[in-house]
Amino acid sequence: MSLEGRLAAYISGRLPQAQNVVVDRLARISGGASRETYRFRLSWTEAGAGRSRALILRRDPPASLIDTERRIEFEAYRAFFGSDVPVPEMLWLEEESGPLDHPFFIAAEIEGFQAAPALLWTEPYLACHPKLADRKWTILGQIARADPEALGLTRVMEPVAPADCWSRELGYWEQVLDEDEAEPLPIIRAAIRWLRANPPPPPQRITVVHGDYRTGNFLFDTAGEIHGVLDWEMAHLGDPLEDLGWGFNPVWSFGRGQAGGLVPDHQAVAIWERSSGLRADPDALYWWTLFNCVKGQAIWVSSARAWIDGGNREPIMVYPPWALQNAQDRATLKVMGRL
Amino acid sequence: MKPNVSDVLMELSALVARNAAPDIPPTDRAGALGLTAALLAIAGRRWDDAAHNLVHENRELRKLLGLSGQDDDLRIPALTGENARLRAMLINRHAEIEGKDQQLEDAIWAELAASTVRRLTPGSPV
Numbered sequence: 122m123s124l125e126g127r128l129a130a131y132i133s134g135r136l137p138q139a140q141n142v143v144v145d146r147l148a149r150i151s152g153g154a155s156r157e158t159y160r161f162r163l164s165w166t167e168a169g170a171g172r173s174r175a176l177i178l179r180r181d182p183p184a185s186l187i188d189t190e191r192r193i194e195f196e197a198y199r200a201f202f203g204s205d206v207p208v209p210e211m212l213w214l215e216e217e218s219g220p221l222d223h224p225f226f227i228a229a230e231i232e233g234f235q236a237a238p239a240l241l242w243t244e245p246y247l248a249c250h251p252k253l254a255d256r257k258w259t260i261l262g263q264i265a266r267a268d269p270e271a272l273g274l275t276r277v278m279e280p281v282a283p284a285d286c287w288s289r290e291l292g293y294w295e296q297v298l299d300e301d302e303a304e305p306l307p308i309i310r311a312a313i314r315w316l317r318a319n320p321p322p323p324p325q326r327i328t329v330v331h332g333d334y335r336t337g338n339f340l341f342d343t344a345g346e347i348h349g350v351l352d353w354e355m356a357h358l359g360d361p362l363e364d365l366g367w368g369f370n371p372v373w374s375f376g377r378g379q380a381g382g383l384v385p386d387h388q389a390v391a392i393w394e395r396s397s398g399l400r401a402d403p404d405a406l407y408w409w410t411l412f413n414c415v416k417g418q419a420i421w422v423s424s425a426r427a428w429i430d431g432g433n434r435e436p437i438m439v440y441p442p443w444a445l446q447n448a449q450d451r452a453t454l455k456v457m458g459r460l
Numbered sequence: 461m462k463p464n465v466s467d468v469l470m471e472l473s474a475l476v477a478r479n480a481a482p483d484i485p486p487t488d489r490a491g492a493l494g495l496t497a498a499l500l501a502i503a504g505r506r507w508d509d510a511a512h513n514l515v516h517e518n519r520e521l522r523k524l525l526g527l528s529g530q531d532d533d534l535r536i537p538a539l540t541g542e543n544a545r546l547r548a549m550l551i552n553r554h555a556e557i558e559g560k561d562q563q564l565e566d567a568i569w570a571e572l573a574a575s576t577v578r579r580l581t582p583g584s585p586v
Contacts, residue, residue, distance in 0.1 A: 149488055304543075304547070307551045374586075425463055440498065443581065444583075450579075451576045454573055
């Protein structure tokens with residue numbers, strides 16, 4: 122049976138009041154090496170009336186560049202839905218492989234907006250950078266301000282003691298490098314030595330960390346408004362400066378020399394501090410920015426490993442290591458003042 | 461560059477052939493061929509310089525490590541293997557001398573920075 126047919130059968134089982142359930146216009150969305158993402162139109166009849174809705178399918182690939190629990194991603198989206206942090210509505214989570222070969226979830230599509238960073242440096246988006254930057258780091262501050270327990274996320278996310286935030290994250294990504302690197306990485310290994318020798322202070326509070334909050338992972342419009350924060354697959358509890366530092370990884374300046382390609386770093390920090398009510402200690406933020414260079418390299422290396430081992434031979438798995446591994450080394454040197 | 465260029469080119473060849481079939485959905489075809497084009501551009505640039513850069517880099521690494529020798533086998537897999545061996549040794553040497561030999565440390569950092577210039581890809585964000 123086609124993927125459309127299998128999807129329709131699955132959704133029929135979850136909408137007992139629906140009849141004539143049809144899935145069409147199924148199309149894979151480019152990019153997204155950690156999940157296969159499709160958009161489709163769902164049509165059905167209910168109480169004699171025809172209905173339809175634009176939906177998104179996020180399905181695990183055979184092998185991914187990051188190994189994450191889709192339940193945590195699903196619950197993170199669900200926790201923030203309806204809050205000041207705009208996210209798509211989650212509908213169904215399926216953790217078994219039977220219905221569509223791999224675990225997946227289905228969400229409402231937020232239609233009519235863009236995510237591609239390259240568009241931001243073309244008309245008509247050029248004028249929206251200050252507004253977009255304000256929205257971007259205000260929303261990140263709102264994520265940091267949110268109470269993980271009140272959101273219900275302490276039930277699904279692994280707890281961490283404040284003093285252990287840095288060592289848990291660094292240990293995890295260093296292990297990924299140990300297991301997956303296909304060639305020695307002297308720059309990243311030097312960065313890891315520095316990070317271990319100069320640990321940051323504990324966070325002001327434990328917060329939800331999005332884990333991949335950067336330009337490219339939210340939906341924006343020409344006025345600089347953000348309509349959806351996406352890609353929560355690496356969400357966890359930890360130090361909110363981790364999220365701020367990920368966005369300052371120079372790889373995410375897209376060659377523009379500014380935070381997220383939008384504004385100078387100090388402006389982004391000021392917006393975030395105002396929104397979060399927290400202070401971004403410069404030394405701690407430096408540590409988390411350098412850490413995120415290590416994390417980024419671990420992700421690109423994992424992508425290469427998934428391809429080399431044959432688990433996923435999609436070209437999207439080659440692009441990160443080929444296009445970003447050396448850039449990540451250069452970003453690391455830049456952060457360390459060696460470039 | 462990992463995965464190896466030759467292995468990726470073989471896979472891309474098969475991918476292009478599959479996308480030549482008339483029944484491939486246009487969005488799938490566009491995604492596959494767009495990425496293929498980007499990867500071919502990177503491969504073309506890096507492949508042309510690969511042997512020259514590896515021989516040069518291996519020579520610099522041997523200098524930093526105080527080793528003699530040269531690359532006699534100029535095939536890319538042999539040069540890449542030797543490069544990996546030398547870079548692994550450099551990691552250990554770098555860790556040993558940090559804070560103890562500023563001159564060598566500076567020389568190592570300078571070579572590491574130079575190595576990223578040799579490995580630059582078109583459109584690199586940094």
